[in-house]
Amino acid sequence: MTSLTFTAVVPAAGVGKRMGSAVPKQYLKLAGKTVLEHTVGRLLAHSAIARVVVAVSREDEWFASLPLVHDERVLRVEGGRERADSVLNALEFVTSERVLVHDAARPCLAMSDLDALLTAAAQPQGAILACRVRDTMKRGDGRGAIHESVPRDELWHALTPQCFETQALRRALSAALAAGQSVTDEASAMELAGFHPLLVEGRADNIKITRPEDLALAGFFLQQLKENNQ
Numbered sequence: 001m002t003s004l005t006f007t008a009v010v011p012a013a014g015v016g017k018r019m020g021s022a023v024p025k026q027y028l029k030l031a032g033k034t035v036l037e038h039t040v041g042r043l044l045a046h047s048a049i050a051r052v053v054v055a056v057s058r059e060d061e062w063f064a065s066l067p068l069v070h071d072e073r074v075l076r077v078e079g080g081r082e083r084a085d086s087v088l089n090a091l092e093f094v095t096s097e098r099v100l101v102h103d104a105a106r107p108c109l110a111m112s113d114l115d116a117l118l119t120a121a122a123q124p125q126g127a128i129l130a131c132r133v134r135d136t137m138k139r140g141d142g143r144g145a146i147h148e149s150v151p152r153d154e155l156w157h158a159l160t161p162q163c164f165e166t167q168a169l170r171r172a173l174s175a176a177l178a179a180g181q182s183v184t185d186e187a188s189a190m191e192l193a194g195f196h197p198l199l200v201e202g203r204a205d206n207i208k209i210t211r212p213e214d215l216a217l218a219g220f221f222l223q224q225l226k227e228n229n230q
């Protein structure tokens with residue numbers, strides 16, 4: 001285990017259109033709490049994480065009603081138009097040397113994965129949680145048919161949290177946005193800046209709630225984590 005203290009950033013300004021729900025997916029109820037409460041709670045349960053900065057949209061009408069607002073370790077800040085904008089805004093409030101960024105809709109984070117990530121991320125390149133691709137991969141032709149099969153050797157699903165040196169991530173995100181480059185996660189910004197983050201193999205049950213059927217699956221995984229003291 002590392003002796004460093006970390007801040008976690010949770011971008012939560014999205015609306016989650018694919019869920020088809022009346023409220024953003026991070027505010028859907030799961031085992032008696034909102035998804036966001038579970039996510040932030042998992043982060044705060046780790047002794048190395050001293051603060052969580054949550055970036056929500058200016059129009060957000062749900063966060064203020066959560067018990068999270070009364071936790072002095074949680075700071076609400078204004079999010080941006082895209083994920084990268086939200087993370088960059090949140091980084092202005094981060095004073096720790098290193099920072100984690102975690103998806104608001106990933107409430108099933110195991111403490112063992114978090115331990116492994118924080119240990120690996122102590123090196124200059126940073127690190128992300130990821131899991132190996134298990135299925136045969138196909139590339140489409142843009143017309144609904146297969147163009148080719150893609151070898152899955154050394155293919156990984158990028159997960160979160162992703163952990164980097166705070167100032168390096170701030171510079172990388174700023175440069176990518178200024179250049180109009182596509183940034184789908186924090187690691188992609190770091191890669192564009194010349195870094196090669198470590199891949200820390202994590203659990204496949206660290207799912208991102210994206211579609212309606214994911215909510216029940218996340219509930220099952222959360223129960224398993226609780227029963228196994230994870």
